[in-house]
Amino acid sequence: MIGELLGSGMALPAMFVGFGLLIGILFGFFGMGGSFLVTPALLVMGYPSRVAVGSGLAFVFGTAVIATLKHRDLGQVDYKLGVSMIIGTTIGIEVGKEMVVYLEELGLAGSVISVIYVGLLGGIGLFVTREALKGGGGGGVDHDDADGEIDADDIPDIAKKIQSYRVPPMLTLRGGVQVSLWMILAVAFATGLLSGLLGVGGGFIRMPALFYLIGVPVPIAVGTDLFEIVFSGGIGSLLYAELGAVNLGIVVPLLAGSALGARLGSAATSLVDEDGIKVYFGLMLLGGAVAVAIQEGGKALDLPGAQVVSLLLIVASALLVAGAVVVSSVRALQRRESAASPAAD
Amino acid sequence: MIAVPALPVDALSTVGAVLLEAIVLYVGYGLLVSTLESRVTAAITER
Numbered sequence: 001m002i003g004e005l006l007g008s009g010m011a012l013p014a015m016f017v018g019f020g021l022l023i024g025i026l027f028g029f030f031g032m033g034g035s036f037l038v039t040p041a042l043l044v045m046g047y048p049s050r051v052a053v054g055s056g057l058a059f060v061f062g063t064a065v066i067a068t069l070k071h072r073d074l075g076q077v078d079y080k081l082g083v084s085m086i087i088g089t090t091i092g093i094e095v096g097k098e099m100v101v102y103l104e105e106l107g108l109a110g111s112v113i114s115v116i117y118v119g120l121l122g123g124i125g126l127f128v129t130r131e132a133l134k135g136g137g138g139g140g141v142d143h144d145d146a147d148g149e150i151d152a153d154d155i156p157d158i159a160k161k162i163q164s165y166r167v168p169p170m171l172t173l174r175g176g177v178q179v180s181l182w183m184i185l186a187v188a189f190a191t192g193l194l195s196g197l198l199g200v201g202g203g204f205i206r207m208p209a210l211f212y213l214i215g216v217p218v219p220i221a222v223g224t225d226l227f228e229i230v231f232s233g234g235i236g237s238l239l240y241a242e243l244g245a246v247n248l249g250i251v252v253p254l255l256a257g258s259a260l261g262a263r264l265g266s267a268a269t270s271l272v273d274e275d276g277i278k279v280y281f282g283l284m285l286l287g288g289a290v291a292v293a294i295q296e297g298g299k300a301l302d303l304p305g306a307q308v309v310s311l312l313l314i315v316a317s318a319l320l321v322a323g324a325v326v327v328s329s330v331r332a333l334q335r336r337e338s339a340a341s342p343a344a345d
Numbered sequence: 346m347i348a349v350p351a352l353p354v355d356a357l358s359t360v361g362a363v364l365l366e367a368i369v370l371y372v373g374y375g376l377l378v379s380t381l382e383s384r385v386t387a388a389i390t391e392r
Contacts, residue, residue, distance in 0.1 A: 058363050065367040234360065241356035251363055259370035263378055333386065 016253035020059075022315075023254075024261020025322040028067050029268055030207065030222065030281050037318055040295075042250065044311045054240030055250045061233030062255040067262040068226040074266070076223030078174040081216065084181060085228055088188025089195065089202070093232070096196020114296040117198055122289035124208055129282030131156070131212075159215030162187075174220050187213045195232075203229060204285060218278070219269055261322075268325050271332040280321050287317030 023037050038059055042052035071077050103109040167180040191209050195202030203225050210221035240246055291313040298306015 058360065061360070062363045062367040065364060066371045069368075069371050234364075237363065238356055238360050241359040246356075246359050246363075248359060248362060252366060255363065255366055256370060259367070259374050263374055337386075 013249075013253040016250060017257035020254040020257025020259075021261040022257075022318055022322050024063060024258030024263075025265040025268075025325055026261075026284070026318055027063050027226075027258065028070065028262035028265025029325050030203070030265075030284075037314055038254065040291075040307075040311055040314060044307055047247075047250075048245075050240070050243060050245040051247055051250075054237065054243065054245030055247045057233055057240055058237035058246045058251045059254045059258070060229060061237045062251065063258045063262055064226050064229035064233050066255075066259050067266055068223070068230050070263060070266045071219075071223030071226055074219070074223070074270070076219045076269075077227045078216065078220050078224045079227070080171060081173050081184065081210075081214075081220075082224045082227040084171065084184045085188040085206070085210075085224070086231055088185040089192035089206075089228065089232065092189040092192020092194075093196035095189075096193045096198075099193075099197055113198060114292065116194075118289050118293045118296070120194065120198070121204070121285050121292065124204065125282045125285030125287075125289055127212075127282070128208055128278050128285065132278035132282060156212045156215065158212055162213055162215070173214070173216060177215050179214055184214065202232070204288075208281075222266075222269065264329075265322075265325065268329040271329045271336075272325065280324055284317055284321045287313060287321075291317075 019038075019041065026037075039052050039056035042055060043049065047055070068077060100109055100113070103112055162179065162183050165180055165183055166178075167182050169181045170178050171181050171184065172178050187209055188206075191202055191205045194205050206228065207221050207225045210216045210224060211218055214221075216224065237246055291310040294306055294313065295310035297303075298310070
């Protein structure tokens with residue numbers, strides 16, 4: 001039905017470019033959101049699951065390359081942390097995959113994964129939103145301070161606890177944060193495990209984990225998460241491309257739109273207040289949790305329209321959040337300009 | 346299903362094409378943004 005509405009010719013690539021722009025803003029801003037939005041959209045459009053997942057992964061890979069280059073320019077990628085996380089995440093993904101195989105043998109995979117997905121998205125969404133609303137506001141994200149010492153008050157309590165376990169070797173991260181390598185590997189393993197279990201890129205788990213569990217400043221958490229997605233997305237898209245499941249007719253226009261969006265999104269991180277970032281992130285996760293719950297409820301009750309409603313909810317929440325990012329950035333730019341040049345009476 | 350023809354290329358070329366497109370877009374949009382940034386900022390702040 002959606003295909004008939006769009007017809008053929010240039011309408012479809014143009015729609016992919018527009019959708020890519022929206023996703024790019026979110027990806028550049030939050031360091032997540034690619035596969036979470038693209039794959040369900042392609043499934044609803046009628047593409048086979050394998051092509052939807054493979055093309056989604058290839059798109060995530062391309063977007064992550066662009067966004068990582070941009071965050072690198074802004075000094076927001078901690079390579080030492082990124083490489084350490086890749087090791088732990090890879091092992092976690094493997095274990096997660098094995099758990100899925102075991103659950104499939106028991107015939108419980110679908111229901112268990114859906115419940116974990118909704119619980120995790122909803123739980124992280126609520127936690128992030130509550131923490132952001134509790135924060136005092138102010139103190140925007142200053143990229144010039146990426147290497148500066150972090151104020152102890154800015155480090156979440158859980159991260160302080162994790163940083164207090166001083167099991168050698170200790171790693172000194174960007175912002176002067178000192179954490180045991182074993183703690184980083186443990187956090188990376190846990191996020192990789194959930195990523196492998198749920199079949200997602202894992203940015204929505206890793207980005208908050210880097211901030212709340214390791215104590216890395218939000219801009220560096222976003223940049224380092226993207227750096228890691230370059231590797232996980234690259235390997236994943238290569239595996240699917242070997243199955244002939246990566247459609248460049250989808251990926252190329254999506255990427256063209258998202259490249260511009262990612263520039264806007266990552267530039268916005270230097271303009272919008274840090275607590276504002278966390279509120280948007282939390283609200284989008286809550287929207288995603290509700291969307292997945294509707295989709296799964298629809299499957300259980302055999303409601304054919306549930307998948308479309310779920311997709312519309314995901315796209316609408318993404319559109320609202322991307323719009324909020326752009327509007328907040330424009331307002332911040334205007335405030336900055338008026339502060340720099342006070343009007344003469 | 347909406348028909349977007351898949352190109353017959355091997356796995357490494359497919360991923361390589363995505364990587365190449367990403368780098369070209371990064372450089373291309375970078376040049377575009379550096380050219381237009383001051384004009385867009387001025388247009389936003391004047392409103």
